[in-house]
Amino acid sequence: MSYTGGSPKAEHLCVLVHGLWGNPDHMRNIAKGLREKFPPEELYLLLAKRNSGSFTYDGIERGGERVCAEIQEEMRLIEQRGGKITKLSIVGYSLGGLVSRYAVGLLHAKGILDTVECMNFTTFASPHLGVRTPLKGWHNHVWNVLGARTLSMSGRQLFIIDKFRDTGRPLLSVLADPKSIFMSGLRRFKRHSLYTNIVNDRSAVYYTTAIEKTDPYKNIDSLNINFLEGFGDVILDPTNPFGPRRMVPDPASFSSVTKSSIMWLKRIPFMLALAIFVPVGVMAFLLNSVIQTVRSSSRIKLHEDGKAGLDVHEYRVPLWITEMREEVEHVFGALNSSQTQEHLAIGDDDDEDGDEMEEHRARMKRERRMSMPMQPTLALAPCQFEMIDALHSVRWRKYPVWIHKVGHSHAAMIVRMDKPSFSEGYVVLRHFVNDEFLI
Template identity: 65%
Template sequence: MEFNGGSLAADHLCVLVHGLWGNPNHMRSVAKALRAAYPEEQLYILVAERNKGSFTYDGIELGGERVCVEIEEELEKIRSRGGKVAKLSIVGYSLGGLVARYAIGLLHAKGVFDQVEPVNFTTFVTPHLGVRTPSRGWHNHVWNVLGARTLSMSGRQLFTIDNFRGTGRPLLAILADPDSIFMSGLKRFKRRTLYTNIANDRTAVYYTTGISKTDPFTDMSKVKANYLEGYEDVILDPRNPVSPLAPKESTALASATEMCLWLFKKAPLVVALAIFIPVGFVAFLVNSLVQTFRSSRRIKLHEQGLAGIQVQNYRVPIWIKEIRGAVEDAYENLNSSQDQSYLRSSDDEGDYSDLDREETEILALERKQSHPSLPTLALAPYQFAMVSALDNLGWRKYPVWIHKSGHSHAAIIVRMEKPAFSEGYIVLKHWLKEEFMI
């Protein structure tokens, strides 16, 4: 990566972590914007690379350990050359934000934050609550259970069907446990900022990237977007992102016309999906099978200490107060086709017999608090607990509305330099001017 490194005079290290199926080049525009804002004498940049490509199938834990190793090695490299890093910032994109949160816990437990000050932690469209679609019944089982098995360990952890280290809880729930090293480490950062897409994100939708149990952006035709001054048409005002529109009168003829226009616009997509999805889906499943097999072998080597990392140095206790033993498009199309379900105050649907008393009480409280005009999403009990714990840390949350591209997940960080992704430059401008503390 051409923007890696910096002068020995720089006392601030910023680490960039890419996402699933990603590589360091995905963070090129972020690194380029950082370097344009801060010269080498002010900021040292490290774009993590040990987790690239198919290695991202191996899970958040292994990815976090790899990133932790890279950061420790970079700090030592700078020290050995006569430099001294006093401040550390970490930026995670998509899955990279979860990998970064795991690495932060390890850095905290290993005492690194006693030597360098954690300053900025920023995530761009990171699925903090996982990628489980809020749904119940057979829909829940078809996608949230079966779909989870197409991405090896990362898939199981993202869909929260894993059992982390025999705790009986998914890794993401442990990452958000207030007593864990991960939350203790995250709490030490001066500023926690996240950017979340409100539309056109086929990979990670608003509720999870924005750490929210409601979604006020499901139908933007019924609300008025309120933008931040100077960042119009892209970044919404987090204090008052939308306002309700006055209901407009409609006729049967107008409704029929609108439906015909919608069908006409969607016709090419329907035809294309009918032709290409069967072929693409088969290719996706075959590739997933191959990558899952390869990932299993890498995980086994990693656990045996044969992958270049002495794993015992990074399997630290995960609790502080209570110590216990320790093909992208196909996926996005399938993921984006899932409908979200909601809880309502009078809702008594669903079979909750498999939940314990605490989980049942959480759902009962959430149903009671659900508002008719903005109903609560049908999250799992542990996801509601995650929202509460993460929000207690304090986040600066910015909703982003990408208009020019139907692939806002990539556009928000300008993953490739092309005109359709140009609105991402406005997001990066806001982050560096308003949020990033040097």
């Protein structure tokens, strides 16, 4: 059965947008799940393809322009075949969720959303707040600044150190501005859903994919997890995901100490391999980053000059409205996940000055009052707190996911490839297709 495209009779178009280093095939199992339930006469599926591979380095806005162009072209082709799209849904995975939010703003500004009923906007493991690790002091300048330079323009935007056009602000901050075309377009959808990994997501951790100020799952062994009925031990109950677990300490014994020692000894070969191969992987990753950044810069210039097959002037609309590849990813994920999140603490001072420092201090105090003792507020950037408040205005339906079988939950969540260790991802997709997707 073909899972892409559809019949001219289909009035509902669903667009699937892959993530960083990705390609349309990464969205294959989401599309298959939708097609198994909704026939071609009921749902038309478009897997966006113009941002494949290293093209995702070129920046979120260029990716959004390409996706917007693909949607327009597909709608025109459907009309030429005698069809008419009256409903629109968009599904974004990882970086694709941010690219989709940008494309939605363009579709809104160009009046295309006026012609359709906006149904579902769904993201899987998308870093809505960027991938900046919550760190304080000099750590922030080591990883969050240097790490941003490894992914060309997209890296700077994901680490929120860019200044988008003439706004002087990071692109992600502009994407979440309540008065922007992007938030206006996003608000038009009937349902906003997100799926977020609570553990083992090396590419995009919980706080950013869940749009939250805390990470209650950092010490997951201290929690009693409540799962959604009918979905095994994979999807947590969104209304009551966890409670405290009563811990009963076990008395130390010779056998337990011996077992611990044996486990430590078994880890020695792995640690030695790590010491040998990680530096090699890091060097290869950095070398590839330099090459891809140079290539990306060349593509960006062609794109901006209108020589890449897209008239950029058509997509450079006003931002404001008056109405209110696998191994490379693994290395980057390992580097990113090695950064330990830090929390705000009473008495902490940032390096900000004047009114901005006072405003940030006031926000910190508010966050401390609102946070439960077991959920300290993460040391996010001021603009990230603003993004959270703005994005919460669209009332997301949030589904925490616990992938147990594999340490790369980012890929397993959507079954990015067919392998037994990714099988829990099919539970997530079943929930999305049967319980969440509005037709």
